[in-house]
Amino acid sequence: MISAQPRRPAAAVFLTLAVIALSIFSPVAPAADAHDQVALTVPADGANVDLAPAEIAITFTDDILEVGAIVMVVDTEEKNWAEGDMRLDGPQATQPVAADLPDGAYDVRWRVVSADGHPVSGAFAFTVGAAAQPRSQSTAGATAAPDPSGEATSAASEETADGTGLSVVAVGLFGAFGGLAAVALFIAWRARRRGNP
Secondary structure, three states: OOOOOOHHHHHHHHHHHHHHHHHHHOOOHHHHOOOOOEEEEEOOOOEEEOOOOOEEEEEEOOOOEEEEEEEEEEOOOOOEOEOOOOEEEOOEEEEEEOOOOOOEEEEEEEEEEOOOOOEEEEEEEEEEOOOOOOOOOOOOOOOOOOOOOOOOOOOOOOOOOOOOOOOHHHHHHHHHHHHHHHHHHHHHHHHHHHHOO
């Protein structure tokens, strides 16, 4: 009867650790880390169009936040042909292009804030008229690159759009889990010492 008393705090700590472990490693948890991805672009990545588009449209897999969004249409000399205000409508970002856009190869560089609050960025390419091949291919969904304006972004806040990599929250939870495990071991050690004088 006497030796059962010290074990109660240790049992409570172990129960808490089990609940935290289940919440961290539950199959539902990774879904919260998924970021918006590009579902469709107009023009399509790698497309060659006869006439210069009046605007660039990027459709994402979920609504994007109306903050910090930017789309640039850059030629081989790094001149930006985006002109006017970008329109955001749910999951779609639409950027008007200068009316005198000449034939040539263009990179569309974009950066938006995902529905979960994380910035995501990427690029895709297209050509107008009988021009050379696009400079970049199949990078429409790529992220964790410097933002389109050329400023460096924080590695802690910007993650890949496919949800890979550990978020700051996950790292914090693992740290908390490790701390609780250390406390539980200490309590168990003290309980054993009291039970065996």
